[in-house]
Amino acid sequence: MDTKPLRVAIVGASGYTGAELVRLLADHPGVTLVALTGDRKAGQALGEVFPHLAQGAGGRFPDRLVSTDQVAWNDVDVAFLGLPHGAAQELCLGLPPSVRVIDLSPDFRFADPAVYTQWYGLPHKAPELQAQAVYGLTEFARDRLKDARIIACPGCYPTSIQLPLVPLLETRLIDPDDIVIDAKSGVSGAGRAAKEGSLFAEVAEGVHAYGVAQHRHAPEIEQGLSHAAGQALRVNFTPHLMPMNRGILSSIYVRMTRGTDADRLRATLAERYASEPFVRVLDAGAVPATRHVRGSNHCLISVFADRITGRAIVFSVIDNLVKGASGQAIQNMNVIAGLAETTGLSQRPLFP
Template sequence: MAFTTLGGCGAQASVRLAPQNGILGSNSKPFAGIILKKPQQVGSLPLRARGSIFSSPRRLFSPKAAAPKSGDSIRIAVLGASGYTGAEIVRILANHPQFHIKVMTADRKAGEQFGSVFPHLITQDLPRLVAIKDADFSDVDAVFCCLPHGTTQEIIKSLPRHLKIVDLSALLKNYCLQDFRLRDINEYAEWYGHSHRAPELQGEAVYGLTELKRDDIRNARLVANPGCYPTSIQLPLVPLVKAKLIKLTNIIIDAKSGVSGAGRGAKEANLYTEIAEGIHAYGITSHRHVPEIEQGLTDAAESKVTISFTPHLMCMKRGMQSTVYVELASGVTPRDLYEHLKSTYENEEFVKLLHGSNVPCTSHVVGSNYCFMNVYEDRIPGRAIIISVIDNLVKGASGQALQNLNLMMGLPENMGLQYQPLFP
């Protein structure tokens, strides 16, 4: 065994280079695990030495774009501000030094103060909510659209052309829906049950999976923010498919989401007595994120990819875990998957590959824009397991939307997003 001493943040640790046939899991060894040296002691209590659980160091600031001059202000409208994604946009923007909210719409709450709709944000100085028909966009530079699907298309068509737009399209009927993610208009009608109402904008929309599409996003006027499930699934899978490291058949995805993924509207299935102390699958074989995921994987593979995808609703407020089962390409090992993902994301601030015995956990990303992932060797030869976790309302929605608008406005993409997860 070879051991190398690492230094950093005052911690001492050694990296053990494990045998090539293992990654993680109860029956396999990690590729690279941190072995902490004996900690110092104060009295009878040991002081825990610190070592990173990430395969590469976290970067707190991005060099990709220079911030605008001090005092510049970018004026923002939030459409559909009374839903969870709209409220999360408002919460995150409270820490943004350049974005200032000028317009907030919520038809059913028009005239109310935002703090009365979401009391946890009562300390923020925000405009009153207005109906969408009464909104004035003449003094606005950019829009976050968090409206129900279908509604979004007509409204975005009517907005002034000078506006930069990130379309999140609010959560409805247990699905994270969006109006401009699918390029094929016929496929949109098949999955959403009605024809697309703004086909002229479809060719203009750029898919906003930030880490993999940032060059396109920088030059876009209209960005289709990815869904929560597609974000957690495509971040690990797209690089592997593109590199031809996994077979395009037998991709199985078991995904679980917190109840906020079903939206804020009152639904019988989401009542406490219905959801508490249980877990249930939904959208079996018919979830509207399936074509979005398959579209991304097909683009990466340059040939048709189909998946088996089953989502589940968990009795928790936030969080999303996707467990992906893949078949390895000929001659490829699980270690190869791990190393390729490590190389792909080693300089990314918000996507982190864990190592050693660390397992991605939803509670470790709550309130943050992070995606944590890891690769495991399956007990079945020739297969691997990938686990990724995100906060469905942040990296799966509002945080990634802000990441995208930062790029569109020429700002560092991490601006306003440099905060750590909430735990416990």
């Protein structure tokens, strides 16, 4: 392994995921942050955009945001892209082949570019690069990540849902045609741009469903679960917005295959994740909560027998900005750099 620090650029550092990347990478021993971009806030001090990052920078990262066209790409080893959909494809077409891309947008998540066009309403601008992209659900993609030019980081909801369901589908313990997902997310999942639906008065003291039967994460979830099941499947997926900043709780209702019970589901998941640093399966009767993972790269999973015979309830919680975005992206970078996956990600959850 090359011990020389990776030269890293964060494109879109003025958004929530960009800020989390700076926070987590600032003290990462294998990284030198060489460029932070934020086109709408170019020229501003990082501490003006994110006051919490102004303290103790000590030269560990640039103190001002620049526009993307000011980056000296030949001096960059890894680029994290935290851009709106459509922008990453266009940028990647112009990057030197030597730059490894870790994309947090949906631009390279779909193996079939036509699915991206259908759900995001834009033509895929770089279909020739799609073949070079690896879907970066780290726990299931390590071998393919190592040599990938482009890593497409999963969405936050798909991460929270695939981690518990993929092993159960691979082992044929649940019915792939009977999966119901009720997921709840904090407001930061909507991004930092000003939106009426994200105003305090619109979100506080209430909860509401959104993207009903048409959320863009549904086909991404189905792509991963179909691969695990070995057959095309559809899921019933409904997301809800919660009056909190961070976190995702996915409540997943499944029908078990004949001869299977909730204890076997739990044991299968516990065995699959026994050596994983960031995924933990809880003991019987324990219910995970978003506050148990806040600020961390952890995923907690639990399994309960439903009172309806033959059915089970699976719970999964993550921090949408860390394991659901920036933390998982850094975990993927650690893989391609040959570093321990926990490097820079050993922060304990924040409580309360």
